[in-house]
Every structure is written in C-alpha cells, then in structure tokens.
Amino acid sequence: MFNLKFLSNLKIFFVLILSIVVINLADVRQNCAQTTRVSAKGFAVHSQDGHFHKHEFTRHAVGDHDIQVEILYAGICHSDLHAAWNEQSNFGIHSRYPMVPGHEIAGRVTKVGKSVTKFNVGDFAGVGCMVNACRKCNSCSVGKEQFCEKGAVFTYNSKDQYHENEITMGGYSDTIIVSEYFAIKIPSNAVISKVAPLLCAGITTWSPIKFSNVKSGDRVGVAGFGGLGHMAVQYLVDLKTEVTVFDVNDTKRDAAKRMGVKRYVNVRNPQEMEGLNNTMDFIITTIPVDYDPLLYVRMLKMGGEMAVVGLPPNSNINISKLPLGNANRKIYGSLIGGIKETQEMLDYSVSNNIYPEIELIKAETSEIDKAYQKISAGEVPFRYVIDMSTLR
Ligand code: NDP
Ligand code: ZN
Numbered sequence: 001m002f003n004l005k006f007l008s009n010l011k012i013f014f015v016l017i018l019s020i021v022v023i024n025l026a027d028v029r030q031n032c033a034q035t036t037r038v039s040a041k042g043f044a045v046h047s048q049d050g051h052f053h054k055h056e057f058t059r060h061a062v063g064d065h066d067i068q069v070e071i072l073y074a075g076i077c078h079s080d081l082h083a084a085w086n087e088q089s090n091f092g093i094h095s096r097y098p099m100v101p102g103h104e105i106a107g108r109v110t111k112v113g114k115s116v117t118k119f120n121v122g123d124f125a126g127v128g129c130m131v132n133a134c135r136k137c138n139s140c141s142v143g144k145e146q147f148c149e150k151g152a153v154f155t156y157n158s159k160d161q162y163h164e165n166e167i168t169m170g171g172y173s174d175t176i177i178v179s180e181y182f183a184i185k186i187p188s189n190a191v192i193s194k195v196a197p198l199l200c201a202g203i204t205t206w207s208p209i210k211f212s213n214v215k216s217g218d219r220v221g222v223a224g225f226g227g228l229g230h231m232a233v234q235y236l237v238d239l240k241t242e243v244t245v246f247d248v249n250d251t252k253r254d255a256a257k258r259m260g261v262k263r264y265v266n267v268r269n270p271q272e273m274e275g276l277n278n279t280m281d282f283i284i285t286t287i288p289v290d291y292d293p294l295l296y297v298r299m300l301k302m303g304g305e306m307a308v309v310g311l312p313p314n315s316n317i318n319i320s321k322l323p324l325g326n327a328n329r330k331i332y333g334s335l336i337g338g339i340k341e342t343q344e345m346l347d348y349s350v351s352n353n354i355y356p357e358i359e360l361i362k363a364e365t366s367e368i369d370k371a372y373q374k375i376s377a378g379e380v381p382f383r384y385v386i387d388m389s390t391l392r
Contacts, residue, residue: 035061038068041391042173043368044098048086050372052172052365055098059177060163066177068111069125074171075104075197075358076371076384077227078288079129079311083157084372087313096157102171103129103155104196106186107388116180124186126346127171128199129336131155131178132162143338145182171196172368174391184343187350194355197227197383198346200336201356205232205284206345207337208307209239214282216240223267223296224286224310225252226375227356227383232284233259234354244276246296249378255357267295278302278327286310293331294321300329307334357382363391 037058044055062068080101082088088095105127109119119125133140133148140148153160156170186195205228214220218241222232225247236243237260244263245256256264265272277298285296287310300306308331337345349355359381361367371384 037061038175038177040169040173040175042100042102042169043363043365044100044169044172045084046098048084048095048097050081050085050369052368053098054365055100057098057100057169059169059175060160060166062111062113062177063179064113064115065179065181066113067109067116067119067125067180067183068175068177069105069107069127069183070110070175071105071107071171071173071388073106073193073196073360074102074173074386074388075200075227075356076102076368076375076386077104077197077200078375079103079200080170081372081375082288082311082313088311091311093157096167099157100169100172101156102173102386103127104198104200104385105155105171105176106192106195106199107176110175112180118180118185119183124188124190124192124195126184126186126195126199127155127176127178127182128184128203128342129155130339131158131168131182132160133182135181143340145338146336172363172386172388174388182339184339184346186346190350191355193360193385193387194358195346195350196385197231197356197358198349199342201227201231201383202349203337203342203345204228204309204334205286206235206348207341208284208309208332208334209235209282210341211332211334212282212305212307214239214241218242218281219279220244221246221280221283221296221299222286223247223283223291224288225249225256226286226288226380228286228309229284230255230259230382231354231356232286233261237261238352238354241282244280255382280304282306284309288312290314294326297322297326297329297331302327302329305330305332307332309334358385359383360385360387362386363388 041056043052086095109123132153133145134150137149158168220241221244223246225245243261246265280299283306290312
C-alpha cells in the first residue's frame with residue numbers, strides 16, 4: 001500500500017518536473033524569437049536621384065515593450081521629398097541611402113511583446129515621425145519627445161541609439177516594429193484609409209494651433225494649402241476662426257471654399273495681397289520652398305503669433321531685419337508634436353470626422369515616383385497615400 005502511494009507520488013513528481021522543463025523550453029524559444037531580426041520589404045531610394053526601387057531589409061526584433069504593425073497605409077509627406085532628394089543638408093540633416101521614407105503610418109497590430117499593455121493583436125495602430133526618445137529629460141517629461149535633449153529617434157533616416165545605432169527605415173514598407181509608447185491608438189471606428197496623414201500633417205498643424213491658444217473669432221492665416229495646410233484649415237474652421245489661405249495654385253480655390261475658408265489669396269496676384277497687414281492673430285506657414293517670411297510677419301497684429309512649420313531647403317529669415325519689420329509680433333518654429341498630443345489630435349479628428357483629402361495609389365515603384373513628381377509640380381490632390389496591401 002505504502003509502496004503504491006509512494007510510486008504514484010513519484011509519478012506526479014516526474015510529470016511536474018517534465019512540465020516545468022517543457023514550459024522553460026518554450027520560454028527560451030520565445031526569448032530566442034524576440035532576439036531575431038524581422039524581415040521587411042518596401043521601397044527605397046538609393047541616391048538623391050529620388051527613384052524608388054523595391055527593397056528588402058530587416059528590422060530590430062519585437063522587444064518586450066514593442067508591437068509589430070502590419071502597415072496598411074502610408075502617407076507621402078513633402079518632408080519625404082526633402083529627405084529622399086537630400087534637400088535638408090542646410091539644416092545639418094544628411095540623407096542616408098538606401099532610405100525607406102514614410103512617417104505617416106496606419107496599420108494593424110500583428111504581434112505584441114510580453115510587457116505590452118496598450119495594444120492587443122488585431123488593434124489598429126499609428127506611427128508618426130518619431131519612434132524613440134529618452135523619456136526622462138525636461139522635454140520628454142513635459143510630453144515634447146520630439147525635442148528630446150538626448151535626441152529623438154525619427155521614423156526613418158535616423159540613427160537609433162536604442163537599437164545599436166541601426167538606421168531607421170520608414171513606412172513605405174510592409175511592417176514596422178515600435179515601442180508601444182510611441183505608437184498611437186487608432187479607434188476601431190476610424191476611416192482607416194484616411195488616418196495615416198493625421199500622424200504628421202494632422203499633428204504638425206494641430207500642435208501650434210493649441211500652443212498659440214487660437215480661439216473662436218480669431219483672424220488667422222494658412223500659408224501653403226497642401227497636405228499640412230488643408231489640415232490646418234480644417235482645425236481652424238472647426239475652431240470657428242476666420243481663415244485666409246495663401247497659395248500659388250488657383251486650382252484649389254473651390255476646395256478652400258468647400259472647407260469653409262473666408263478668403264483665398266493667390267500670392268502671385270499683388271492685388272489679392274493688398275490690405276492684409278496688421279490684421280491677423282495667428283498665421284501658420286507650411287510653405288516648402290523659399291519665400292519671404294516677413295511678408296506674413298507684417299500681416300500679424302501687434303502681439304500676433306506666427307508658427308513656421310514648412311521646411312524650405314534654404315532658410316532666408318534675416319534676423320537683423322526683424323526690429324524694423326516686426327512690431328512685437330512673435331515667430332516660432334514648430335516640429336510635429338509630442339505623443340500625448342498626437343493621441344489627443346487623433347481621437348479628436350476621428351470623433352469629429354476631420355480627415356485629410358487623399359488619393360490612394362498602389363504600392364509600386366512607378367506610382368511612388370509619379371506621386372513625387374506631381375507633388376513637386378504642385379499637382380497633388382492634398383495627400384497621396386500608398387495602399388500598402390497592394391505590395392503583397
Ligand atoms: P505640400 O507640397 O503638400 O503643400 C505645400 C503647399 O504650399 C502646396 O499647396 C504648394 O502649392 C504651396 N506653395 C508652394 N509655394 C508657395 C508659396 N510661395 N506661397 C504659398 N504657398 C506655396 O507639402 P506638405 O504640406 O506635405 O509639407 C509642407 C512643408 O512642411 C514641407 O516643407 C515639409 O517638409 C514641412 N513639414 C514640416 C513638419 C514639421 O514638423 N515642422 C512636419 C511635416 C512637414 P503647389 O502645390 O502649387 O506647389
Ligand atoms: Zn511629414
């Protein structure tokens with residue numbers, strides 16, 4: 001009797017040991033999987049000739065706090081053109097090739113690290129211009145990770161000091177891995193094909209509008225009525241401000257009217273530019289080519305504020321002219337927005353049905369090349385978005 005009981009206890013003991021070994025082996029396998037780099041494919045430029053080629057590469061493994069996202073849509077921002085064509089060297093930003101651009105990313109979570117709490121597999125997730133920062137410095141602690149004192153890691157063409165200095169690759173690709181902190185939750189009722197441009201064009205215009213406390217009844221200007229400009233217009237109209245748009249392209253007059261703009265000014269027509277000095281509370285300039293910023297500064301009322309977000313290849317603000325041309329008006333630069341405000345912008349945009357006007361293109365080299373040429377020639381329908389599902 002005693003022997004039989006002893007034998008059965010021994011059996012239970014061995015079964016227990018065996019299951020512990022099996023569980024540990026599974027853990028080891030999982031840990032192995034988490035150190036394995038992930039294969040990705042997409043589109044890269046290999047030089048500043050700006051032509052796209054299919055490109056295969058690897059991304060860092062899915063860490064404990066990371067999610068892997070299947071990219072469904074990637075917006076084409078004018079910053080992608082500046083970067084692909086190496087137009088930012090005047091700002092000390094040098095293009096590294098091969099480069100996979102794209103920082104307006106909307107997709108679906110396919111894998112979560114074991115410590116992830118914000119996402120489940122199957123959720124929509126967005127990735128904007130930033131994929132990492134120290135999260136401890138003064139800028140990070142006030143939610144302005146884009147100004148991280150240790151240097152933010154941008155979504156492409158950036159050295160990722162948190163992943164062995166690998167060069168980041170952007171959203172014109174099938175998949176991306178990002179820390180859950182830097183991923184934005186996209187509500188399940190969002191019009192997912194239109195969400196990607198909110199992750200850059202949306203937040204870059206939303207952030208300075210909030211920073212300058214723009215309010216109902218203000219007289220405001222939007223210079224450059226493209227991808228960023230038409231998002232600024234929608235947020236400013238939603239705030240019930242009186243909006244004037246400045247562009248060089250007459251074909252967008254009707255669209256401006258449809259969006260609720262009060263006045264459309266073609267800056268190439270001197271008559272339309274008359275009578276505007278000292279009239280505006282706030283101006284946002286999104287112009288991607290060289291222009292005279294003082295033209296717009298003079299339109300501000302005393303104490304008015306101008307946010308400069310466009311990144312023309314050559315900067316031509318002449319500081320020494322400011323005391324003469326600037327009657328105590330404020331000019332500041334603004335760069336995208338922090339993670340918390342990006343989430344606020346996205347939630348607000350989706351619940352108030354504020355989306356970019358987009359044209360979907362196929363994930364093909366010739367289509368992306370053509371889109372770049374059209375954006376550069378001013379023939380863009382506000383935003384091109386690559387339908388990444390057509391890559392597979
Ligand atoms: P788009 O090309 O979509 O839009 C630019 C618009 O400006 C176009 O409508 C263009 O007209 C118009 N424009 C061109 N020249 C003038 C001019 N002299 N006066 C008035 N309007 C003009 O670009 P995006 O909106 O994608 O980007 C705009 C800029 O913002 C880029 O430089 C980009 O790099 C920068 N950017 C900055 C960010 C930041 O964080 N600070 C983030 C994202 C972008 P047309 O189409 O006829 O040429
Ligand atoms: Zn952008």
